[in-house]
Amino acid sequence: MLSSLQLHTTQRIILALRLSYLLIFTFSLPSSHGYPSRSHITIYASCSEEKYQPNTLFESNLNTFLSSVASSSSQVTYNSFAIGNESSTQQEGSVYGLYQCRGDLHPIDCSKCVGRAVNEISLVCPYSLGASLQLEGCYLRYEHSGDFLGKLDTNIRYKKCSKDASSDVEFFRRRDDVLADLQTANGFRVSSSGLVQGFAQCVGDLIVSDCSSCLIDAVGKLKSLCGSAAAADVFLGQCYARYWASGYYDESDSHNNDEVGKSVAIIVGVFGGLAVLVVLLSICKKAAG
Known part of the structure; x- marks a missing residue:
């Protein structure tokens, strides 16, 4: 009887550890290359x-x-x-x-x-x-x-300027074409010019005029804060605008997740570990009883 209980307890421990490993592994998978x-x-x-x-x-x-x-x-x-x-x-x-x-x-x-x-x-x-x-x-x-x-909010929530910069006049011309197109978006818009791509979006509760104001502000911040960056993202309270040189997210540091994303994986891993600990303590308590 005792041997059977110990075997059953061991199996439950192994199962709990496997579930914990699966949970942590799932949240630590590297991101796929390519923006979409x-x-x-x-x-x-x-x-x-x-x-x-x-x-x-x-x-x-x-x-x-x-x-x-x-x-x-x-x-x-x-x-x-x-x-x-x-x-x-x-x-x-x-x-x-x-x-x-x-x-x-x-x-x-x-x-x-x-x-x-x-x-x-x-x-x-x-x-x-x-x-x-x-x-x-x-x-x-x-x-x-x-x-x-429904309230216009143009405060910066997040910005990222690539370390790679460009000095190519053609790049700046193409980038400015993309940004000029994006700031006229009503909701969501994708734009491209030559080797430069980008998209922009407003939160759905904004009226058209406020969406336009938000995107104009976002595009202005992209230029002023990121200068000659090959790729840049600016997220305001209710809209965002982004651009990148074609292939940038495939060839640069796309494998490096954002720090917040890493923190989330760590948090989930910790919660998974705590869950396993609770299961193990429960098993030990029952075994002792």
């Missing part, structure tokens, strides 16, 4: 300093919001939500939020990207009253107040 396939990579995250208490109305409504986002993303590429604001007595638990996929993503890829963001945002911003998470292919945000919805 990088939709899962984390660009930036922003977490409010204010925290909510567990087992509260806000947490319940937040879970409802995240569940609604995951479900909606298989149908449409943008949606916004207001949950728990039906009456004044419940407004302390209100959750407002939205998600949006990059305009060129296939619906299946959009759903996968949003699902990943939903799973990660609580790990990156635990118990935060407000949080936003930008992946390559999608964006997710929630707040306790709905004041941000």
Whole structure:
């Protein structure tokens, strides 16, 4: 009997360790080369300093919001939500939020990207009253107040200028052609000129004039902050603009994930390790009993 119990316990330990290894391995896989396939990579995250208490109305409504986002993303590429604001007595638990996929993503890829963001945002911003998470292919945000919805915000959230620079006059001409085209976008636009490519997008809750203002600001910041960079990304509060020399993401440091992405993998690995530890302690307790 004791031998059987020990064998059963050993098998459960091995299974738990294998599950932990699989979890950590999945989140540590290197990204694929090529820009379209990088939709899962984390660009930036922003977490409010204010925290909510567990087992509260806000947490319940937040879970409802995240569940609604995951479900909606298989149908449409943008949606916004207001949950728990039906009456004044419940407004302390209100959750407002939205998600949006990059305009060129296939619906299946959009759903996968949003699902990943939903799973990660609580790990990156635990118990935060407000949080936003930008992946390559999608964006997710929630707040306790709905004041941000439809409101123009051109504050910089993230910028990246490549170390590689160009002194080619033709490159600058082509880049400026692309950026001039991008700043006239209404929603999402892809542009190319010669060997330079780029795309830009506004969050879906902006009106046309505010989208235009946001993109003009983003393009201006790309030029002023990144100068002669061969590739550059600027993400503002409600829009972004990006350009790169053709082949840049295949030939440069595309294998180096963003630091936030690495942090997410570490966080998930730690949680996986803690889960295994809990399982092992439970097994040991039962064995001792």
